Amino acid sequence: MSGFDVGARLKQLRLRAALSQRELAKRAGVTNSTISLIEQNSVSPSVSSLKKILDAMPASISEFFAGEQSSQEKVFYRASELTEIGDGQLSWRLVGARRPNRSMSIIHERYPPGADTGDDMLEHDGEEGGVVVAGTIELTVDGEARLLTAGDAYYFDSRLPHRFRNVSDNECVIVSANNPPSFSDGSGEHHHH
Structure with a gap:
């Protein structure tokens, strides 16, 4: 598995959306501690809870995992x-x-x-x-x-x-x-x- 830094990426997108942890939690319908635990990488969110949180920003799952877009179009993937x-x-x-x-x-x-x-x-x-x-x-x-x-x-x-x-x-x-x-x-x- 790639060492994708879920916590840092969530924080990056949350700050980009200018939302506090509390505000994002409220919009997403999750507890405040959920957002801070995910950002500290203390818990790993399920697909459905991550999707709820991203929808609240809004951001898409693919955008979340894409991180910084690289411009080259690869054809083959190992x-x-x-x-x-x-x-x-x-x-x-x-x-x-x-x-x-x-x-x-x-x-x-x-x-x-x-x-x-x-x-x-x-x-x-x-x-x-x-x-x-x-x-x-x-x-x-x-x-x-x-x-x-x-x-x-x-x-x-x-x-x-x-x-x-x-x-x-x-x-x-x-x-x-x-x-x-x-x-x-x-x-x-x-x-x-």
Whole structure:
């Protein structure tokens, strides 16, 4: 895993947005201590809580992990060059995180047994799809749950509430793509009509 400094990056973006720890916590609906613990790297935030905090600024997950944009457009990436954006339990490795003007995200996802994206279902603009490469995943989309195994695939509108859970005893590996490239539309607002 890359030694990405989550705490320093959060602080950098928070200061850029001119928010105090308290103000950011209030907007994101988390406790004050959560922000300071994350900035001190005392706790590692889950994907869903990091997303809530970033939405409150607003900033996108991909912007968060891109750090300083590098301008060159790489074509080939070694496994070690993918950017880890998982939460310490599940691993999501993003292809081309620093590529300028990316129009999609391709992610190599690994879910150890018991890994779960969380009770608070993910919802964001765009669409996503993927193919299960190994293992079994339980995918719930808009209230419908399916067990998918190696070779099975999915494709859905990301505005539908969704959740990935590995209910098996083996690691599950998925290669997924989503569009637009962030996990957030950046406005912090979600319109449901």
